[in-house]
Amino acid sequence: MQLYNTLSAKERAALIEEAGKERLTLSFYQYAHIGNPEILRNHLFITWDKLDVLGRIYVAKEGINAQLSVPAENFEAFKEHLDSISFLNGVRLNIAVEQDNKSFLKLKVKVRHKIVADGLDDHTFDVTDKGVHVDAEGFNKLLDDPNTVLVDMRNHYESEIGHFKGAITPDVDTFRESLPIIEDDLKAHKEDKNLVMYCTGGIRCEKASAYFKHKGFKKVFQLEGGIIEYTRQVENKDLENKFIGKNFVFDERRAERISEDIIANCHQCGKPCDTHINCANEGCHLLFIQCEECAEKMNHCCSEDCKDIVALPYEEQKSLRKGKKASNKIFKKGRSSVLKFKS
Incomplete structure (x- = not known):
């Protein structure tokens, strides 16, 4: 079979x-x-x-x-x-x-051990005991409430190209890193503030909403369906769009444009740009933001070293990366020291 x-x-x-x-x-x-x-x-x-x-x-x-x-x-x-x-x-x-x-x-x-890696080992934590789901209209109303704290539950390379106005965007590489940071930063507001969270499609902020309820937060909300469903409802119901830039997605497209705002910069020259690419050197494959001019100049590579490698015959490139793993570098997601503007 x-x-x-x-x-x-x-x-x-x-x-x-x-x-x-x-x-x-x-x-x-x-x-x-x-x-x-x-x-x-x-x-x-x-x-x-x-x-x-x-x-x-x-x-x-x-x-x-x-x-x-x-x-x-x-x-x-x-x-x-x-x-x-x-x-x-x-x-x-x-x-x-x-x-x-x-x-x-x-x-x-x-x-998998978990569908969203959270680094938690707490058997009293029930992931199905989630916060209140809100649609786009309810979400916008919460954002207009001065008693609301809005948190982006995504990673730095996602929020870099697009996020909701006024959102806290933790500078983290993984979801598991964000949980203790947010809890510590907002611990004084467990009783009085509306803790509102969002992510791409809802899966991360749903787990986060259950976690923060478990940690004693009283007013926990999440954007139902995440940015993807929010965008659909905003268009269908003619609501105000409070998201600026692009929504990062985890497939070959890499992003969906939500507004015309470009809030990020090319990691190589600093020019306004929000286009993610993977380094053309298969032995590197680093994810970073690159403008059209730098893409032409660098042959879609993150560094001069990678540019030299992709100019070699393919069999020689394969020989150079044999036995080497690039995963740790891939997940730097734009933090590599070779990126002059980002670093």
Whole structure:
């Protein structure tokens, strides 16, 4: 029984182009108590592979986190399958603001210890005991309340290119780093302030809302559906958009433009820019912000060393990176010392 991909990303991209069919990029999550994640993982892979679903899905004992694309013609069958699973019946689906048929090129369903790594080892903490969900209209009203503290639960490289006006944007690399920082900074306001949180699609601030309730915060709110759903509601209901810049997304698109504001800068020259790229040197692959001029000058690389490497024959490049891992550098996400403006 096939429980893994048989095609490479390049082969899959060619098939998608050849098929010429529209695909929908979407995401969803659900916290729940899952007894055997491995069984659910296998069931999802077998069923979704038949529907030509592609994406990155994590399953754990605390729930599921899915970012994927599905052929538009198979969407109803996909939704029917979700509704057949008790804890996913009626789950909210966040449809991407900007669509791209090649947002995902493989189907990866993995079992993880947690769907959002939090660094916590507290068995009295119930992730399903969440804060109050608010829609875009309710969120805007809370932001107009002077008694509200707004916190971005995303990482620094996400909030750098876009965030809500007036939000606290912790300078962190991971979600787990943000929890103790926020708790310490706001501990004097556990009783009196509205603690309002947001993230990309809702999954991180939902866990955070449950955590801060567990820590004694009394007025805890989260933006339902995150920035993705907020943008949709703002457009559909003609509401004021309080988000500036781009929303960072974790697929081939890297970001969705929400407003015309450019609030970030090229990490190499400092020019206003909010376009993330990965260094063209596959042995580096660093994520950083690069303007068109620097991209041309640096051949889409983060440094002169990487530029020299990508100029070499491909086989020589492979030989240079053999046995080396770039993951630690990748997750610096723009903090590398080679980026003159950022550093």
